[in-house]
Amino acid sequence: MANELVGLVGFLVMLALIALRVPVAIAMIGVAVVGYAYIVSPDAALARLGADAFRGASLYSLSVIPFFILMGMVLANANLGRDVYVALDRFLWRVRGGLSVATIAASTMFASVSGSSIASASTMSRVAVPEMQRYGYDDGLSAASAAVGGTLGSLIPPSALLVLYGVLTAEPIGQVLIAGFLPGLMTALILMVTAWLLVRRRPSLAPTQPERPEITVAGAVRLVWAVPAIFAISMGGLYFGVFTPTESGAAGAFLALLYALATRRLTLRRFYAAVNDSIKVSAQIFLLMIAGQMFGFFLAVTRIPMWLGRTISDIDLTPWLVVVMIFAIYFVLGAVMDEIAILVIMTPMMYPVVIDLGYDGIWFGVLTMMMLLTGLLTPPIGLITFVVSGLTGIPLSKVFRGLTPFWLALCLAILLVIAFPAIATYLPSLMQ
Amino acid sequence: MTPGMPEPSPNGDADAADAAAAAGAPAGLTLQDLQRQHGDRFGQGLARVTMVLHVGAGVTLVALLAWTVTDIVGRSFFGNPLRGTVELTELAVVVLVYLGLARVESQDAHISVDLLYVRLGRRAQLGLRAFAGVVGFLVVAVMTWRLYVYAGQLDAGGYTTGIRRVPLYPVALLGVAGAAAFGLSILTNLVLVVRSLVRGR
Amino acid sequence: GSEPAGDLTADEDGGVTATDDDATATEDDAAATDDDAAAEDFGDDVTLTFGHPFPPTDPMQVNVWEPWVEEVREATGGTVDIEIHAGGALAPGPQVYENVVAGAQDLGWTMPGYTPGRFPITQIIEAPFVFDGAIEGTEVATELWNEFDAFQEEFSDTKVLSLWAMDTGDLFTRDTPVEQLEDLEGLTIRSPAPLQSQALEAMGANAVSMPGPDIYDAVERGVIDGYKLANSATRVFDLGGTTAYRTICNCYTGAFVLAMSQQAWDRLSPAQQDALESLTGPDLAMRLAEGHQGAADDTEATYWPENDVESIELDPEEFDRMRDAVQPVFDQWIQEMESAGVPGQEMADRLFELTGAN
Numbered sequence: 006m007a008n009e010l011v012g013l014v015g016f017l018v019m020l021a022l023i024a025l026r027v028p029v030a031i032a033m034i035g036v037a038v039v040g041y042a043y044i045v046s047p048d049a050a051l052a053r054l055g056a057d058a059f060r061g062a063s064l065y066s067l068s069v070i071p072f073f074i075l076m077g078m079v080l081a082n083a084n085l086g087r088d089v090y091v092a093l094d095r096f097l098w099r100v101r102g103g104l105s106v107a108t109i110a111a112s113t114m115f116a117s118v119s120g121s122s123i124a125s126a127s128t129m130s131r132v133a134v135p136e137m138q139r140y141g142y143d144d145g146l147s148a149a150s151a152a153v154g155g156t157l158g159s160l161i162p163p164s165a166l167l168v169l170y171g172v173l174t175a176e177p178i179g180q181v182l183i184a185g186f187l188p189g190l191m192t193a194l195i196l197m198v199t200a201w202l203l204v205r206r207r208p209s210l211a212p213t214q215p216e217r218p219e220i221t222v223a224g225a226v227r228l229v230w231a232v233p234a235i236f237a238i239s240m241g242g243l244y245f246g247v248f249t250p251t252e253s254g255a256a257g258a259f260l261a262l263l264y265a266l267a268t269r270r271l272t273l274r275r276f277y278a279a280v281n282d283s284i285k286v287s288a289q290i291f292l293l294m295i296a297g298q299m300f301g302f303f304l305a306v307t308r309i310p311m312w313l314g315r316t317i318s319d320i321d322l323t324p325w326l327v328v329v330m331i332f333a334i335y336f337v338l339g340a341v342m343d344e345i346a347i348l349v350i351m352t353p354m355m356y357p358v359v360i361d362l363g364y365d366g367i368w369f370g371v372l373t374m375m376m377l378l379t380g381l382l383t384p385p386i387g388l389i390t391f392v393v394s395g396l397t398g399i400p401l402s403k404v405f406r407g408l409t410p411f412w413l414a415l416c417l418a419i420l421l422v423i424a425f426p427a428i429a430t431y432l433p434s435l436m437q
Numbered sequence: 438m439t440p441g442m443p444e445p446s447p448n449g450d451a452d453a454a455d456a457a458a459a460a461g462a463p464a465g466l467t468l469q470d471l472q473r474q475h476g477d478r479f480g481q482g483l484a485r486v487t488m489v490l491h492v493g494a495g496v497t498l499v500a501l502l503a504w505t506v507t508d509i510v511g512r513s514f515f516g517n518p519l520r521g522t523v524e525l526t527e528l529a530v531v532v533l534v535y536l537g538l539a540r541v542e543s544q545d546a547h548i549s550v551d552l553l554y555v556r557l558g559r560r561a562q563l564g565l566r567a568f569a570g571v572v573g574f575l576v577v578a579v580m581t582w583r584l585y586v587y588a589g590q591l592d593a594g595g596y597t598t599g600i601r602r603v604p605l606y607p608v609a610l611l612g613v614a615g616a617a618a619f620g621l622s623i624l625t626n627l628v629l630v631v632r633s634l635v636r637g638r
Numbered sequence: 639g640s641e642p643a644g645d646l647t648a649d650e651d652g653g654v655t656a657t658d659d660d661a662t663a664t665e666d667d668a669a670a671t672d673d674d675a676a677a678e679d680f681g682d683d684v685t686l687t688f689g690h691p692f693p694p695t696d697p698m699q700v701n702v703w704e705p706w707v708e709e710v711r712e713a714t715g716g717t718v719d720i721e722i723h724a725g726g727a728l729a730p731g732p733q734v735y736e737n738v739v740a741g742a743q744d745l746g747w748t749m750p751g752y753t754p755g756r757f758p759i760t761q762i763i764e765a766p767f768v769f770d771g772a773i774e775g776t777e778v779a780t781e782l783w784n785e786f787d788a789f790q791e792e793f794s795d796t797k798v799l800s801l802w803a804m805d806t807g808d809l810f811t812r813d814t815p816v817e818q819l820e821d822l823e824g825l826t827i828r829s830p831a832p833l834q835s836q837a838l839e840a841m842g843a844n845a846v847s848m849p850g851p852d853i854y855d856a857v858e859r860g861v862i863d864g865y866k867l868a869n870s871a872t873r874v875f876d877l878g879g880t881t882a883y884r885t886i887c888n889c890y891t892g893a894f895v896l897a898m899s900q901q902a903w904d905r906l907s908p909a910q911q912d913a914l915e916s917l918t919g920p921d922l923a924m925r926l927a928e929g930h931q932g933a934a935d936d937t938e939a940t941y942w943p944e945n946d947v948e949s950i951e952l953d954p955e956e957f958d959r960m961r962d963a964v965q966p967v968f969d970q971w972i973q974e975m976e977s978a979g980v981p982g983q984e985m986a987d988r989l990f991e992l993t994g995a996n
């Protein structure tokens with residue numbers, strides 16, 4: 006069998022194993038070892054396995070991930086989401102459809118520092134949706150507002166997913182992280198404008214204007230100042246070259262911990278839960294990362310990436326069409342598979358192709374993340390939609406209908422980043 | 438955690454699944470059901486061991502945080518960073534990952550795809566679990582074995598870190614311990630599944 | 639190749655397919671009539687895997703290894719084929735040597751400095767302030783290798799085909815010129831190897847060990863204030879833009895090794911072994927050293943001026959002060975060697991005698 010064919014068979018077997026509910030990392034490691042043994046030699050495959058199991062986790066560039074996760078877990082366990090919403094509502098209540106706009110803004114802000122789409126969507130479902138319902142907001146719009154902002158958590162730094170992309174592609178991690186900031190901010194604005202436009206076009210979606218919230222502006226600032234402060238120190242330190250990515254993660258986690266303990270938002274019990282969850286999630290991600298590296302080496306000896314690149318240049322497609330096709334694949338996978346798994350499986354194959362076509366690696370990373378986050382909202386998996394639907398009691402069909410305009414807005418944001426790559430590459434270029 | 442509040446998670450499918458389950462999404466047969474119905478003393482003992490490993494991982498994470506912050510402060514304000522921070526960080530991450538793995542398994546918290554699983558009947562779900570258990574156990578057993586062999590190479594070759602000359606093999610052995618507990622957890626869960634299949638409930 | 643193992647293995651492995659192989663070999667031989675090698679019987683066809691952690695675009699890969707693979711093929715009448723897997727496809731840098739030991743790959747090119755603790759004796763090739771270039775480093779390495787059994791024993795679990803030194807590395811800094819020992823105080827400097835870390839610390843700097851490809855980001859971010867690195871590698875990693883100063887100090891020489899697994903060596907016929915030996919050893923080492931030195935000279939002539947890297951010539955007295963500051967590191971190395979039963983003192987004496995560095 007030609008090596009490329011072995012690679013293809015291996016890839017299909019891996020997908021089959023995953024479909025049969027074998028954990029993604031286990032399926033990747035198993036196929037990688039067997040395939041590598043077949044192509045190179047069993048001795049080499051076994052030697053590789055032992056070394057990669059150790060060295061694959063022992064990379065300094067990966068060490069930022071547990072810190073980012075810890076920062077997120079601390080902030081989420083500190084129940085900051087509710088306060089962020091209350092504060093933003095104070096600033097946005099006068100806007101038409103203001104509750105919806107505030108919900109999107111709050112979930113974006115909370116998800117970006119906590120990194121957790123699920124925590125963000127579930128907090129907003131419990132806090133913001135009842136408020137919107139009280140003022141007669143449309144169910145679909147309410148649910149969609151709670152669901153959509155959280156997806157930006159893995160695009161706006163800090164983001165464990167962007168770090169993974171950087172490690173998988175050897176793009177500078179600091180720059181990859183910073184690259185997500187402007188596109189994330191832009192997308193959040195587009196989503197908020199979408200909500201505003203929707204309500205303007207159809208006032209029945211938000212029939213009554215709420216009264217001024219009881220909290221004062223100063224009180225609102227007091228509630229949330231820590232979130233932008235922690236973000237500014239952690240990401241600003243990274244941007245201005247004071248911190249390595251790992252140090253920016255440690256600084257963020259430490260400040261989050263300090264703030265949450267000092268304000269008594271975090272009891273010892275919750276601190277324990279935050280650490281506990283961080284370990285669990287870190288272990289999951291690292292196992293997948295080790296698996297991704299092993300699978301990448303397997304792919305390298307199959308020479309599939311080269312074959313793919315050659316084939317694509319032989320067909321002589323317009324480069325942007327290739328990119329669109331790649332994203333179509335991501336989109337389909339995003340509907341059925343976890344976004345970290347897609348990232349780890351697909352990046353080693355697609356990245357060389359995109360680079361060959363002359364595109365920027367950091368730009369591609371940002372777009373990858375944007376494609377993956379739409380997957381969180383699409384049926385049949387769309388986890389966030391389940392969470393929102395379950396917690397609010399709003400039927401799934403209504404949630405999806407409410408999401409449709411936002412989903413189109415996400416596509417618009419993606420198109421903008423494709424058309425104007427500088428949105429992604431401008432900030433990182435200043436770091437050089 | 439407040440009851441009903443889904444565990445926050447940046448991207449973990451497991452927590453997401455918990456959240457989805459709490460929120461009423463179809464989750465299918467859960468491992469917790471099986472543990473309730475068919476758990477035994479060995480499983481409980483192993484759960485205690487994985488708990489201890491998990492606490493070890495948590496302590497490592499917090500210690501690493503303290504170390505890194507001290508290093509930043511020392512470097513920024515006193516021009517005096519801690520020696521060997523980079524290499525110690527790398528080793529600490531290996532420790533916290535491997536010591537945490539067993540608990541991921543014992544909580545059925547892997548990143549996996551439930552698309553087919555949730556559409557199947559109970560027996561078919563058990564069948565898939567058994568299959569995944571066998572594959573998982575084989576892969577993790579071989580990985581544990583090779584990690585052990587690798588630890589031997591590190592020991593025999595006298596491998597150390599570059600600055601502090603910390604020997605690498607004890608760290609690799611901690612990895613072996615974690616991987617072994619991970620494999621045993623998979624096996625225990627596999628036994629639960631098979632027991633449930635045989636008993637037909 | 640004095641052992642008959644090659645023949646035995648070939649006979650055992652050959653079996654039914656032996657005739658086929660012979661037929662192929664004869665055809666190849668017939669095709670290469672001009673070649674002296676064609677007359678000899680080289681035995682069965684062998685394909686060797688050759689893995690290294692350096693990029694496929696590495697100058698040594700392109701200028702030395704790819705032609706060398708051709709030469710080996712010709713010298714063995716087409717019977718020995720070598721497949722190069724660059725970029726760590728067979729094993730990451732720190733694992734290359736163990737992979738060769740285990741026979742998981744047949745040939746490996748790596749730096750002993752990647753694996754602290756594994757090759758304590760070889761560190762002498764990385765001694766600071768000693769070698770003025772790749773050629774001298776390689777000549778001395780060859781001398782010491784031939785004179786000291788202990789040095790060879792450090793690699794006793796493989797067949798070492800060549801051992802050589804890279805071009806000298808100076809001390810590069812981002813924005814602090816280092817003109818005297820005190821200038822190093824408190825600077826965080828990337829170190830390429832364990833002995834270098836100790837030397838940096840002895841000079842008052844904070845040493846950080848990190849792989850070559852990570853230097854750019856670290857120095858750019860100001861995580862490190864400078865780095866020790868082979869001069870030619872400053873261009874490979876394109877560090878010019880991040881670097882303002884180079885202190886000429888012969889601070890460092892990286893050692894390289896080309897190792898072959900014993901099992902793979904035994905698989906070769908005596909004729910194949912002879913051919914491979916004639917194309918490796920000190921000759922190949924010198925060819926590689928010349929390649930490194932050429933790249934270093936070119937870097938100095940064109941790359942640094944283009945990137946405004948200012949070279950600082952050390953005052954001879956200052957050089958001696960630095961040299962004295964790291965004397966304890968030499969002493970410690972000697973003491974550690976002696977206590978492990980290795981003639982460290984004798985090796986160090988010979989090193990200084992050969993280089994005139996002391």
Ligand code: NA
Binds near residue numbers: 116117157158160163
């Ligand atoms: Na984020």
Ligand code: NA
Binds near residue numbers: 880881945
């Ligand atoms: Na410069």
